[in-house]
Amino acid sequence: MRRFLLVLCLAPVALLAQKTQTGTWGDQGNGTYINPVLNADYSDPDVIQVKGKYYMVCSEFHFMGIPVLESDDMVNWHIITQIYRKMDFPAYDNFSRYSPKK
Incomplete structure (x- = not known):
């Protein structure tokens, strides 16, 4: 049950990280990248x-x-x-x- 609650609590953080992209390609400056690099x-x-x-x-x-x-x-x-x-x-x-x- 604790794992489920942890995943449930972290889900909004993961969604927020996906929405903070800075460009349409390459390094996003937040530890992620978008293809093509x-x-x-x-x-x-x-x-x-x-x-x-x-x-x-x-x-x-x-x-x-x-x-x-x-x-x-x-x-x-x-x-x-x-x-x-x-x-x-x-x-x-x-x-x-x-x-x-x-």
Whole structure:
């Protein structure tokens, strides 16, 4: 019976915590998050963990230079670098590889 009363007393607290969200995505600043955690399109993400930090790359083709993101908790990400800044390959550097000029 005591457990039931405890759950009954904590139910309003849980509902209140759900209603205090601060945004529509990502970290809510109150120990919760809302998916998506990144408000961007990072297709085919690959994540690894190295010494307590998480690193992510994605297959965004050549438009953003394959960004490398870092996180401590897999919710709050920031871009730390790019794999490349310029492509010096014929037909890729001017986007004609995907849509040849006629």
